[in-house]
Amino acid sequence: MAMTHDIAGAMDSVRERVGRACERAGRDATAVQLIAVSKGQSEAAIRAAYEAGMRVFGENYAQELATKAWALGDLPDLHWRFIGHLQRNKVKIIEGARATVDTVDSVRLAQAISVRATARAMDVDVLIQVNVGGEAQKSGCTPDGVPRLVEAVRALPGVTLRGLMTVAPHLEDVEATRPFFASLRTLAEANGLSELSMGMTHDLEQAVAEGATMIRIGTAIFGPRSPATR
Numbered sequence: 716m717a718m719t720h721d722i723a724g725a726m727d728s729v730r731e732r733v734g735r736a737c738e739r740a741g742r743d744a745t746a747v748q749l750i751a752v753s754k755g756q757s758e759a760a761i762r763a764a765y766e767a768g769m770r771v772f773g774e775n776y777a778q779e780l781a782t783k784a785w786a787l788g789d790l791p792d793l794h795w796r797f798i799g800h801l802q803r804n805k806v807k808i809i810e811g812a813r814a815t816v817d818t819v820d821s822v823r824l825a826q827a828i829s830v831r832a833t834a835r836a837m838d839v840d841v842l843i844q845v846n847v848g849g850e851a852q853k854s855g856c857t858p859d860g861v862p863r864l865v866e867a868v869r870a871l872p873g874v875t876l877r878g879l880m881t882v883a884p885h886l887e888d889v890e891a892t893r894p895f896f897a898s899l900r901t902l903a904e905a906n907g908l909s910e911l912s913m914g915m916t917h918d919l920e921q922a923v924a925e926g927a928t929m930i931r932i933g934t935a936i937f938g939p940r941s942p943a944t945r
């Protein structure tokens with residue numbers, strides 16, 4: 716990526732959007748954590764965001780995360796969140812990067828994380844990904860399956876369940892995403908979970924209005940991704 720893109724300026728703009736959305740919702744802006752989604756972005760771009768104060772980065776692909784975690788290992792306090800679909804045979808990469816896993820959607824995946832974590836005397840923070848829109852192409856457990864999965868994850872050693880995560884359907888009318896975010900909040904409340912990772916570049920205002928505690932922002936910080944990256 717050309718470094719002509721002003722990452723620090725873009726981060727300021729995102730923070731302003733979050734600030735305004737929080738003000739409208741009567742929420743404290745410090746209650747919304749910004750995750751910079753760096754899939755498909757260069758190490759230089761991540762360093763620029765880090766220089767501008769960003770400490771939490773989201774990656775979607777296990778191998779890309781492993782490469783970047785190694786290359787950027789000199790940056791103190793940098794925290795990785797894995798936000799893509801995780802295959803059970805790639806769980807070891809999470810361990811190396813000391814990443815949290817925001818996309819647990821099955822008992823078997825949670826068990827695989829638990830086995831690795833306990834073998835290394837680690838504790839891994841996780842979120843359960845919920846497919847709130849019931850979309851065939853999206854991963855995530857069904858809303859109906861949440862209570863059972865919550866119970867199973869809570870019973871596992873080496874894994875701490877912090878909350879729920881979702882990617883809302885991409886709708887032309889962005890206000891129409893609000894009921895999906897509201898349904899994630901209701902599910903979290905019903906299951907005694909406090910963290911809600913929801914909202915991306917195009918729908919962060921709606922997610923914040925519905926109680927997001929983490930938003931995952933790629934394009935609005937780094938600019939457009941190369942077409943090869945989903």
Ligand SMILES: *Cc1c(COP(=O)(O)O)cnc(C)c1O
Binds near residue numbers: 754799882915917
């Ligand atoms: C890519 C991605 C994002 C960031 O999307 P933008 O629209 O670029 O902000 C957030 N969450 C997930 C799960 C993603 O895959």
